[in-house]
Each structure stands twice: as structure tokens, then as C-alpha cells.
Amino acid sequence: MLLTRASEYALLSLDLIIKNDKPVGSEQLAKELNISKSFLAKILQNLTRANILVSRRGSQGGYGLNKEPENITIYDIINAAEGKRATVFDCISHDCPNGAIGVCSISPFLARFQFKIDNYLKNITLKELFDE
């Protein structure tokens, strides 16, 4: 699978955050989504570090959007949530039988495929995703 639960939880959380004016706490989000609070908190921290969310600590704190939904791409959300690029297949992290990375018989295909996916995700904004 290309995506893990981190991306799923990130997108579902963002949907709820958009619908609120005030900051939404991780506990509230976890409760509404029926998922683990601790795990969700990690993901929200990643989104905050990526400047997709802003966090406010303390009482009445929580998370809010840092940009307008039309200025946040799905590409950015997924990569932030996953903590790394969502890749088709990572030749580099394995030891390629071919030795020479990026020049085997299938690497041109993999590169084009990855490019296609990246472009697709870069051209969808958070606004579009929930506006249908």
C-alpha cells in the first residue's frame, strides 16, 4: 500500500478541523474519529512541523489550519503525515541487484510512475478534496 493509517488519520482530522472555527484538541479529534489519541497526536505534530497546522498549547488549545485549504496540497499532507515521501518503490533503500542505482531496466519506468503520482497529488488541494 502506498499510504498508511497516518495519511488516513491526517486527512480525516483535517476535514474535522476545517469545519471548526476554534482550535480542535487531539482528544476531541481522536474521540470523533474513534482512534488512538497518542498515535493521532504524533501525526498532528508532523502536520504542525510541516506548517499545515498551527497548535496552541494549554487550556482551550488545540489545532487549527495554518493556511487556507486551497493552498494546501494533498502531496504535502501525505508526505508530512507519513514522515517521508510516499514512494512507489524505493530502489535506493534496498540493495539493488543491479548495483548501479537508477540505471537498471525498470528504473526509468519507476521514475515516470512516481512522477505521475507526485504530480497528481500536487494538483489536488485540501479544498478540492472535501468540496464534492
Next chain:
Amino acid sequence: MLLTRASEYALLSLDLIIKNDKPVGSEQLAKELNISKSFLAKILQNLTRANILVSRRGSQGGYGLNKEPENITIYDIINAAEGKRATVFDCISHDCPNGAIGVCSISPFLARFQFKIDNYLKNITLKELFDE
């Protein structure tokens, strides 16, 4: 990652099989690719069951193509090699927080994304992949 080593080994093996007239044994393939023979054998069995390869047992046996490279799609190869569909994210196999599968706020996006990827892979043949 969308793909595992199964797809990588399948594509690399098919490249070598195409270049041979006679059936190629799993041992020879494993040696040339510098990978495990036992593991590769499993993958080649999957490709055989999917009618992408034909196998011949016994002495002088091995694997050969069952169709012309222009009639084999990458979609078919990957799904056969992986032993299941290569999916973006499988809501169904997880217990979706939303309960109702396929109707949450992100499922339309996931479905379109998956469709896009499937189409891309269905429109590339084995011939095209190595003909560049």
C-alpha cells in the same frame, strides 16, 4: 510503498526471459539477478498461474512467455507478482473509523486516485517498458 520486491523481481526476470528464446530456469534467473532462488520461484509460480509465463518442468525446463510482450500489461504483472491488487490504501481490510465503508470523507478521493493508478498501469505493456 506501493510495490514490494516481488514486483521488482518479476519485472527484472521478465526482461531476461524476453531476451532468451529457450526456457530460462529459476536458478539461472536468480543467479543473474543475484537474488534468492526459492523466493524468486514463488514469484514465477504466481506469474505462471496468471498465464503470463509458461513453465516446463524437468531437464531443459524453465520459464518462457505465454503471450507477446505487447499483450501483457504492467498492471497484470504487478498484481500477479504481489499476489493481490496493489492498492493506494485499503479501507476495507482495516476497520474504518467511519464504520460505513466507501462513504467517508476521503473515500471518493482514494477511489479516484486508485482508478488513476490502475489505468496508468493497464496502459503500459511489457514491450513498451523495455523498449526505450
Next chain:
DNA sequence: TTAAATTAGAGTAAAATAGTCCTATATAAA
């Protein structure tokens, strides 16, 4: 008949995913 090859199934090791837990830090409100 024998050696070479695929087939099939069960089992195992390593890596990635999906969490948990605990402590520290910040802050709004009482």
C-alpha cells in the same frame, strides 16, 4: 532410470506499521 527442473506448503527472520506510555512544557482561566 536418473538428473534437472518446477510445485506446493509450512515455517522463520527481519522490517515496517501502529500503536503505548511517561514526562516535560506551555497557557488560559480561576
Next chain:
DNA sequence: TTTATATAGGACTATTTTACTCTAATTTAA
């Protein structure tokens, strides 16, 4: 200024998936 509420971060654990391995059976050309 104290307290309750919230995020931040690191270390740890459990579960699942990936990536194999091993053994035994079956097929077949020479």
C-alpha cells in the same frame, strides 16, 4: 499564582507485513 488543560517529544512495545528458507513431491528430457 495556582491549577487544569493541552501540546511536545522520546523511548518503548505489539502487531502485521515482507522477505525470505526448507523440505518434500512431481514432472520430464536425456
